[in-house]
Amino acid sequence: MTRRKNPEPEPSLTGHYAGPVTRLVSYAIDAFLVSALFSIVTAGLFWLIELVTGNNYDASDVGGLLGGILFLAWIFLYFWGPMAAWGRTLGMTIVGLELVRRDGDRVGAGRVAIRVITFPISFLLLGLGFIGILLGREHRALHDVFAGTTIVYAWDARAARLRFLALNRTAR
C-alpha cells in the first residue's frame, strides 16, 4: 500500500456531513483553547486588579464555587458566541467545519444555546451521546439531535484543490 504525502483535496465534499476524526480534532483544539484563554484572561484580570488596588490576589482568593461558575460561564460564552455569530468556533474554523441547521440553513443563537447547554449530556451518558457521530449517517451527536443541528465541511476545498494542482504542476 502506498501513502500519499500530499492528499489531494476533494472539492465535492464541501457542505457534506463532517466525519468523526475532524470533529474530534476540532473539539480537542477548542478544549485546549477554552482552558488556555480562560487562564490568560483571568491572569490578565488579576494583574489589572493588582495594578489598581495594589494588593496581591490569586485564583484561590476567588473561591472554588465562584471559580467553577465563572469557568462554566466562560465555556458557554466561548462556544455559544462564535457559533451564534459565524456558525463555528475557533477550532472548527481551523479544521474547516460549520454548524448548520439540519436542513442546511444558517443556525440561530437559540439553537446554538440549546446545543451548548445539552452538550454535557452527551458526556454524562458515558459518552454514548457521541456514538451518533461515528455510526449515524448524518454524524449527529445527541446534542445535535436536541438542537436540530448538524456539522458540515465548510472550507474552500476548491481553492485548496487549485492550490494543490498549482503546487504539484512540476511533479506531473
Place this chain on the structure above:
Amino acid sequence: MLGIVPVDAVLRRVDVQAVLDRIDLQALIDRVDLNEVLANVDIDQLAARLDLDALIQRIDVNAIVDRVDINAVVDRVDIEDLVARTEIGRVIMSSTTSIATRTLDAGRSTGVGLDQFVNRWVDRVLRRPRGTASGGPARLVAAR
C-alpha cells in the same frame, strides 16, 4: 448610318425588365467557370485595397460582446487543467499562498481523508451497501 438613328429614343422604348426576364441567369452562371475567374483574382491586391481600419470602426464590438454568454464560455474552460498545465497557478500561488495556508490545506485534506477511512470501516462493519451515504443537507449539497 447610326448617326441618323435616334438611339436614345429607341432605348427609351425598350422594355428592359422584359429583356431581363427572358434571360436565364442560372444557365448563364452555370456556364461561367468560377474557379478560373477566381484563379485570376489577385487576393493580395484586393485585400490591400480594403480599408480594414474603417471596416473595424464600423463594427460595434460592444454589441457583439454583449451577445456573447461569457458565463457559458467560462464554464467551458477547464480551470483545473489550466492551473495544472500552465504557469498561471504557480504565479498566483507564489504571490498569494503562505506556508500557513498550505499547511492548513494539507491538514484539512488529511482530516477529510481520515473521516472517509473511518466512515468506510463503519459502513463495512454495519454492512451498509456502498453508495448509500447521505452526503449532506440537501440545501447545501444541491447548491454545489
